[in-house]
Amino acid sequence: MQVQVRHLDGPAPYEPVWQAMKSFTEGRHKETPDEIWLVEHRPVYTLGQAGKPEHLLNTGAIEVVHCNRGGQVTYHGPGQLVVYPLVDLRRQGIYVKQYVTLIEDVVLDTLASFGLEQACRKAGAPGVYVSLQDGSLAKIAALGVKISQGCAYHGLALNVDMDLQPFAGINPCGYAGLQTVDLKTMGVNTTVQEAGMRVLERLLPRFS
Numbered sequence: 568m569q570v571q572v573r574h575l576d577g578p579a580p581y582e583p584v585w586q587a588m589k590s591f592t593e594g595r596h597k598e599t600p601d602e603i604w605l606v607e608h609r610p611v612y613t614l615g616q617a618g619k620p621e622h623l624l625n626t627g628a629i630e631v632v633h634c635n636r637g638g639q640v641t642y643h644g645p646g647q648l649v650v651y652p653l654v655d656l657r658r659q660g661i662y663v664k665q666y667v668t669l670i671e672d673v674v675l676d677t678l679a680s681f682g683l684e685q686a687c688r689k690a691g692a693p694g695v696y697v698s699l700q701d702g703s704l705a706k707i708a709a710l711g712v713k714i715s716q717g718c719a720y721h722g723l724a725l726n727v728d729m730d731l732q733p734f735a736g737i738n739p740c741g742y743a744g745l746q747t748v749d750l751k752t753m754g755v756n757t758t759v760q761e762a763g764m765r766v767l768e769r770l771l772p773r774f775s
Contacts, residue, residue: 570601570774572767577607578645581632584608588720589635591653595718601659601774604651605763608643612737615639615711622738629733636721638693638711639741646729646749648762650722654774657717667710670723671695673769674708677725680765681755694740697753705746706739707753725766726750727759 575584584606591602612623612631615638622640623631629642643649656666671688674695678686685698686707695708708725726749734747750757 568600570603570771572771573602573604574763575604575606578609579606581608581611581613581630581634581643584651585632585634585721588651588653592715592718592720595653595655597655597658599655601655602653603767603770604653605767606649606651607645607647607759608649610642610644610733612640612642612733613711616713619741622741623736624738625736627736629736634721636711636713638709640737641709641711641724641740642733642737643724644729644733646727646759648725648727648759648766650725650763650766650770651720652722652770652774654719655717656714656719659774663712663714663719666719667693667712669773670710670712673766673773674723674725676769677762677765678707681750681757683750683753683755692740692742697748699746699748703746705748707748707750709740725762727757727762 610629614633615636618639689696693710696704697707710723711721712719713721728751739745
């Protein structure tokens with residue numbers, strides 16, 4: 568069954584896209600094709616289902632949305648690629664832990680294609696990180712998913728070329744002092760569209 572790819576107009580407000588994903592997932596049946604949505608969001612902080620408000624430090628004028636994905640708090644904004652795989656994991660025969668690993672693998676492969684072979688995982692902290700010159704790790708991609716009746720939604724956010732300052736207003740993913748970078752900071756000049764194509768090239772074969 569072929570996966571449908573949708574490029575949403577953006578920067579898009581967060582809440583309508585979230586509600587559309589939720590409606591799609593709740594209304595799907597065993598014959599519904601999987602979909603992958605790509606979008607850039609307007610500036611927004613999202614707090615996951617078990618998210619703690621104390622990780623919101625100084626949100627200023629940026630909207631805060633409490634949503635139903637896993638994970639703590641993150642920031643979305645223009646210049647960040649957001650990919651939402653709406654996938655029937657049961658039909659694919661994929662367990663949740665395998666799915667998280669699969670998404671991280673896709674991001675790691677994508678970053679390697681841009682020359683960032685040093686990208687890595689961090690134990691106990693989902694997402695993808697890169698090593699800085701001082702040896703510390705900085706987060707470049709966040710991951711948060713929701714599983715409903717065996718189907719996944721929400722997904723991943725890859726920082727491409729964005730204003731990183733809003734990350735200073737939170738403890739990213741619940742970690743105080745966690746540095747956040749984008750591809751541009753790491754010396755990679757590309758667009759959200761190009762990064763999206765590279766992610767799709769690696770993600771689509773996993774679900775077909």
